[in-house]
Amino acid sequence: MKITIQDIAPGEEEEIIVRCRELDESLLRMIHGLKTGRGKFTVTDNDKIRQIDAADIYYFEAVDNKVFLYLERDVFETRYKLYEIEQEYANTDFFRASKSVIINLSKVKQFAPDFGGRFEAQMMNGEKLIISRQYVPMLKKRLGM
């Protein structure tokens, strides 16, 4: 496979273009890795420091000025603020779903309609989260609607 790296002008957005005949499994894994393998989250677990893979996170939730990250079953507190996560993980699978929640789109099982123009995101671990009305247009844009 030929790899080409081009210099870009300052201020220009960095971009990776994949030119292929078809998206096979290895390419899909590579794209997924590029998108989610951006980093690890440091969390506190009973006074111990742990590193969590971003790809394993289901969602973040802010409660009483604390931010928690949710895995399939476990919950950990993180020192990051929601807006920091939103900025750092822009253009990845993480998506701001409401004022207090950021969800990982790769962990959403399906969306269901909810009252007042909102949607309910049913996560792969069975949890249900609300996509608030003001974030619905962004979700549609993100999914290419």
Added chain:
Amino acid sequence: MTENGKKRMVELLLTFCMVTTGGLIVCVVYINIFGPHDTLLKADILWQLLAMALLCSLGNFIHPYREISRRRIMLNRCLHYLYINAAVLGCGYGFAWIDRGNLLMPVVMMVGILLVFVAVASVIWKLHAKESEILNRKLKEYQRIGGV
């Protein structure tokens, strides 16, 4: 104008058009029930229908853009329904569409409001459900190609 302000204006205009159409249909049915066959209408009725539609559309402001709980959404919906009843009945008495002392007229009007409210809510819910189907299809595509 802010983004939310623009959205409000578009929603207001859409609701105004829908209520004007609905009002006109209800008006035709109402006149056929209560009016004699040779009823002549004054042109004022057109302005009155537009005024009622505008008043009903203003009820949209009950629903805020900020995040609210599901219970609050339901409460706002009930308040919206009551507001529309008050607006339409107010116009009914104010513009003398309803004869004072006739109890059947306001009842028929309230039944009409209920039917329109339920019909509009059902259409909106179906459109929303359809939208969630499309979202789910797009989500599957998104997850299949590994995201953005």
